[in-house]
Amino acid sequence: MKGLVAAALLLAVLALTSVFVGVGDVSFGTLFGQEASGQAQQLLLVSRIPRTLAIVLAGMSMAVAGMIMQMLTRNRFVEPSTAGTAESASLGILAVTLLAPELPVFVKMLVASVFALAGTALFLRILRAVPLRSILIVPLIGIMLGGVISAITTFIAYRFDLLQSLNAWMTGDFSGVLRGRYELLWLSFALTVVAYTAAHRFTVAGMGEDFTTNLGLNYKAVLRLGLVIVSLVTAAVVVTVGMIPFLGLIVPNVVSMVMGDNMRRSLPWVALLGAALVLACDIAGRLIRYPYEIPIGTTMGVVGSALFLYLLLRKRRQLG
Secondary structure: OHHHHHHHHHHHHHHHHHHHOOOOOOOHHHHHOOOOOHHHHHHHHHHHHHHHHHHHHHHHHHHHHHHHHHHHHOOOOOOHHHOOHHHHHHHHHHHHHHHOOOOOHHHHHHHHHHHHHHHHHHHHHHHHHOOOOOOOHHHHHHHHHHHHHHHHHHHHHHHOOOHHHHHHHHOOOOOOOOOOOOOOHHHHHHHHHHHHHOHHHHHHHOOOHHHHHHOOOOHHHHHHHHHHHHHHHHHHHHHHHOOOOOHHHHHHHHHHHHHOOOHHHHHHHHHHHHHHHHHHHHHHHHHHOOOOOOOHHHHHHHHHHHHHHHHHHHHHHHHO
16 A cells, blocks of 8 residues: 555656646746746646646556456557557548548547457457467567558558658657647546456456356456457547557556556556656656657657567566
8 A cells, every 4th residue: 555655656746747847937936926927827727737637647548458458368468559459549540530530539539449449359369360389479460460550551641641640640749738639538547447347357357268257257248348448548549649659568567577467456556657657758758858859659669669678588588
């Protein structure tokens, strides 16, 4: 319990830091002191607070989505960006942009969710058909599937002059978050709560279909619930801020090394540390080339890929 409180305090400190980091002059002096200005207060309410909330919500939900995928596939190297889920969501957004661009954002998210669900189901179908001699083959299959889907999406976007929009979906970026443009992420928070209430079911499902059925649980129903949560969360994040790679892979693995595989006990840690990691990477992206900004997709890609390679090599040494 003390550890969770410490993690929550770390998240609060990072969130407070995020509010005051940026090109615009937002400080205690410009907000409450003698130099207080309406412009600083407006910037705080319209941009900084919504951005910080969007980072926290996206970080929590994507980390939890990665944990659910790892439990259901029984593989520690699976998450939305290594299973074709995020790429499928981008393809869905591109499809609805081409066919019905006037639809509201919520409808676009639902269409992206259907594509994400289909892409994840295809990934699971391929896993059943391919003999897996090593657990390291699973993320490689997902990465190749994601590459194929991404190539198809890029080709279509190129033909219809939508490459710029596609890059915005494929590269996560919180710089465009404003009040009124991030609220869809509260749905991902609600889905995170749903995942916590069903955590015991996901933990049991992670032990295999036969074991789950013997305990009296409907394995396929648990699998469907998990895939729906992952697809909706991924679509909501991609529609709002773009893709955040490797987040759902790194945080659950680090937590499982310490906490084990009990999802009910680990999920609060995964949510808090996922939000803290995205906040830290976003703050670093704003400070490294200040006053310019490095997108979160780039900073998370560098940090996440390095940690991903470390986990792969670590697992290979253990297997060897």
